[in-house]
Amino acid sequence: MSAVPARPPARQFVAGKIGATLLGCYLLALALRIGGCYQPESRARDDLPNAGPQMGEHFPAFELPDLSGTRIGTRVLAGTPAVLVFVPSLDWSPPTKARLIDLAEVLGGRRNVTVAVILTEAQATLRARAFVRERRVSFYYLVDTDGLTERLGLQTEGPDGTSAALPATFVLDRDGVVRLRDVRRQARTWLAPEVILDAVAASLGSPPAE
Amino acid sequence: MRSALPAYLLYRLLAATTALFCTLVGLIFVVAFLDRALFQIFARPLFDTNYWGYYILGSGGSALLAWAGCLIAAARDPEHSAGVGTATAAGLMLGSVLRLLAWYSGEYRLAADQLRLESAILVVLALAFVWLRPARRDRA
Numbered sequence: 001m002s003a004v005p006a007r008p009p010a011r012q013f014v015a016g017k018i019g020a021t022l023l024g025c026y027l028l029a030l031a032l033r034i035g036g037c038y039q040p041e042s043r044a045r046d047d048l049p050n051a052g053p054q055m056g057e058h059f060p061a062f063e064l065p066d067l068s069g070t071r072i073g074t075r076v077l078a079g080t081p082a083v084l085v086f087v088p089s090l091d092w093s094p095p096t097k098a099r100l101i102d103l104a105e106v107l108g109g110r111r112n113v114t115v116a117v118i119l120t121e122a123q124a125t126l127r128a129r130a131f132v133r134e135r136r137v138s139f140y141y142l143v144d145t146d147g148l149t150e151r152l153g154l155q156t157e158g159p160d161g162t163s164a165a166l167p168a169t170f171v172l173d174r175d176g177v178v179r180l181r182d183v184r185r186q187a188r189t190w191l192a193p194e195v196i197l198d199a200v201a202a203s204l205g206s207p208p209a210e
Numbered sequence: 211m212r213s214a215l216p217a218y219l220l221y222r223l224l225a226a227t228t229a230l231f232c233t234l235v236g237l238i239f240v241v242a243f244l245d246r247a248l249f250q251i252f253a254r255p256l257f258d259t260n261y262w263g264y265y266i267l268g269s270g271g272s273a274l275l276a277w278a279g280c281l282i283a284a285a286r287d288p289e290h291s292a293g294v295g296t297a298t299a300a301g302l303m304l305g306s307v308l309r310l311l312a313w314y315s316g317e318y319r320l321a322a323d324q325l326r327l328e329s330a331i332l333v334v335l336a337l338a339f340v341w342l343r344p345a346r347r348d349r350a
Contacts, residue, residue, distance in 0.1 A: 017340050020299060024337045027306050031329040034313055035322075094316035101319035131317075 038095035040102055040192035044182040051153035052168060053178050059084065059170060060151070064118065064142040067129055072116065072140050078176055081200045082114040083107065085139075086154055086168040088187050090119065090128035096167065097131060099190040104137040106193035113200050116140040120149055122162035154183070171196060173203035221295070221342035222285045228298065228335070229281035232274045239271025277301075288344045295343035302336035305329075 053059050063073030085103065087096045100117065107115055117139050119128065124143045132141050149155045149165045158164035167187045171180035180199035182191040242256040246264040257267060277298075284294040309329040312318045318325055 020303075020340045021337060023303065024333045024340075027303065027310070027333045028330055030310055031306070031326045031333070034310060034326060037314065038316075094314055097316035098319040098322075101316070105320065 038098060038188040038190075040099070041189045042192045042195055044180060044191055044195065045184050045189075046181065047185045048153060048166065048183045051166070051183050052170065052181060053152075055178050055181055057178055058176050059172050059178055060148075062146065062148045064144055064146055064148065067124065067132060067141045067143065072142055074176055077114050077116065077172070079174055080112050080114050081174060081179075081203045082116060082172045082176075083196055083200065084168075084170040084172065085115065085117045086149065086165040087117055087119050087123075088156070088164040088167060089123045089125075089158060090117075090131045091123060091125045092159065093187050095187045095190065099167070099187070100137070100139075101135070102190070103193045103196070104135065104139070106197055107200075108137050108139075112204070114140070116142050118142045118144055118149070118165065120144045120155070120163050120165055123158070123164055169196060171199040171203065179203045217342050218288065218344055220338075221288055221344060224335075224338055224342060225281045225285035225288070225295070225298075229278045229285060232278035232281065236271040236274030236278060239267040239274065241271075243268030243271065292343055292345070295339045299336040299339040299343075302332045302339065306332040306336065 059074065061074045063071050063075075065071050083103075085100070087093070087100065089096060090100070103115065107113055119141070121143055144165070149163070154166045154168055156164055156166050167184045167190060169180070169182040169191050170178050173179050179202065180196065184190070238256070243264045245252050246255060246261065247268075257263065259267070280291070280294045281298065284291040284298075288295070306329040309325045309332070313322060313325045313329075
C-alpha cells in the first residue's frame, strides 16, 4: 500500500490564485499603459537649437558610405526633396526601430522623395544591418565615418559607451535648404511621418507622387 | 454547492471554447506547412515567411492540437484534469508577456495596438482559468 500524499491546505490554493491575479492585473495595466512608452508627436521639437543647420540654411555638404560601401552625398540627394534621419541605433533602440517603420509606412513607396538614414560608424552593427536587410525599405542607410554627426553637434553616447547620434530629422528642398528641423534629446518620441510628408509636399508645391 | 455550479459550467465552457480556438489555429498552421512543403495549392502563401518559418508553424500547430486535446479532457472532466487549467493559464500569461515584449521591441510597430489588445485578452482568459478552475479531486 502506498501512502497518499497530503493535500495542500486550501489557504495555499487561494494564495496561488491571488498571486496569479496580481500578476494578471500588472500585465493588464502594462498593456494599457505601454502605449505611452514611445509614440510619434505631431509637433516638431528643437531640444538643441544650436545643433545642425537652422531653417532656411543650406545643409552642409557631406559624402558618406552606405551599408554596402557605395558613397552617397548631398550631390546625389540634390534635385529632389530629401529627408535626413539621424538615428541613435537600429540595434538597441526599440523606439528608433518603431520610428523608422512608421516613416517607411508613409514615405517608403514614394518617388521624388529621397530618405537617408544616418547612423554613426559604431552603430552599424550586425543587428542593425539585419534590421535594414529584413525590412527592405528603399531608404539610403548611411554610415557616418566622417564625423558629420559630431560636426553638427548631434553626437551623444550610447548605453554601451559608443558614439551615437541624437534623434533628428531634417527635410531639405530640391536645393538642399532646410525646410523642417526636428532635434530631440530622447528617442522615446519622434516627429509623426505625416508632418514630414507635409513638409516635403510644401517644398514640392504639391503632394509627392506615390 | 449551488453557487459553485455556474463557475463549474463556465469553466467547462471556457475550456471547450479555448480548445476550439486552439484546434482552428493549429489546423491552419499545419495546413499552411503542408501546403508550403508538399502541395502548394494556395495561390498565395498563407503566411509571409520562409521555409523555416513554415517548419516552425507546423511544429507549433501540432503543439496547439495536442493542447486542444488536453483542454477537451478538461472540459469533459474538470476535477480530474485541473492541472490542464493551471498549465493553460500559465501559457496564456506567457503569451501575454511575449506580446508586450514584441510591442516594446519596436519591430512590430505596424501591429502595435493589436498586440496590446491580444495581450489584455490573454490575461483575462488566464485569470478566468485561474478563478473558475474547480478544486482537484484525486481518483479513487
